[in-house]
Amino acid sequence: MIDIHCHILHDIDDGPPSLEKAIEMLRAAKSDGIDTIIATPHFNSTTVPVISLRRSELSSHALQCGIKLLTGCEYTLSDFSAELEKSILVLGETSFVLVDLNTCSIPQFMEQLAFKAGLKGLRIILVHPEKLLTAKSLPGMIELHLHGVFFQVNAASINGKSGRFPQIIAKKMIAAGICDYIASDAHNMKNRHFEMKQAKSCVTTLFGNDAAETIFELNPQLLLQNKEPESIAFKRKSLFSSLWA
Numbered sequence: 001m002i003d004i005h006c007h008i009l010h011d012i013d014d015g016p017p018s019l020e021k022a023i024e025m026l027r028a029a030k031s032d033g034i035d036t037i038i039a040t041p042h043f044n045s046t047t048v049p050v051i052s053l054r055r056s057e058l059s060s061h062a063l064q065c066g067i068k069l070l071t072g073c074e075y076t077l078s079d080f081s082a083e084l085e086k087s088i089l090v091l092g093e094t095s096f097v098l099v100d101l102n103t104c105s106i107p108q109f110m111e112q113l114a115f116k117a118g119l120k121g122l123r124i125i126l127v128h129p130e131k132l133l134t135a136k137s138l139p140g141m142i143e144l145h146l147h148g149v150f151f152q153v154n155a156a157s158i159n160g161k162s163g164r165f166p167q168i169i170a171k172k173m174i175a176a177g178i179c180d181y182i183a184s185d186a187h188n189m190k191n192r193h194f195e196m197k198q199a200k201s202c203v204t205t206l207f208g209n210d211a212a213e214t215i216f217e218l219n220p221q222l223l224l225q226n227k228e229p230e231s232i233a234f235k236r237k238s239l240f241s242s243l244w245a
């Protein structure tokens with residue numbers, strides 16, 4: 001599997017504090033079925049200059065574990081908006097960028113921001129909206145999705161480790177066909193680890209093998225090819241009913 005959102009670089013944000021802890025995470029990722037990680041530290045003016053150094057310190061260890069290590073960044077909505085006029089760190093060599101809403105509702109300017117990003121050749125992936133938004137936001141999320149904003153759900157949310165409500169919203173997003181990716185957002189080996197295998201198994205049980213393969217395998221592969229994700233097959237059938245499920 002390809003993990004498109006992970007805080008595995010050491011001594012840079014609230015991820016692992018040392019190289020040794022980052023190597024522990026690499027081993028755990030490998031045994032969880034992950035062979036490519038896009039390391040995505042939280043954006044700020046102090047992390048950005050260190051990302052390539054941390055990647056070079058960790059990449060030989062990653063290769064020894066059989067993991068390809070790429071880099072990107074996780075922006076807050078306000079940072080993304082401010083940095084859009086300058087330069088944006090994308091996922092690997094793609095035009096996709098991770099953005100965290102950081103609010104409990106979808107801002108009115110979101111559609112316009114996605115349009116502005118599109119003019120600069122960038123495509124937004126909103127990360128873990130299920131941790132912030134309620135079911136009331138689902139129609140707005142579907143509307144955004146129609147306007148080319150993609151969504152990434154956390155593995156821990158599907159597994160129920162982030163609480164009942166994120167799990168409910170995550171399932172509704174899959175049922176509505178707007179969960180494009182599931183990633184770990186792993187930070188450490190204590191309480192925010194990978195859980196991708198378990199999440200894939202949950203999605204397979206609840207939504208079938210095709211949906212799980214699309215979300216966990218096909219779409220991240222398409223992303224690395226700089227191509228947009230495919231919608232999961234049952235999208236149209238359950239778009240309406242899922243809003244009220």
Ligand SMILES: [Fe+2]
Binds near residue numbers: 005006007074185
């Ligand atoms: Fe994150």
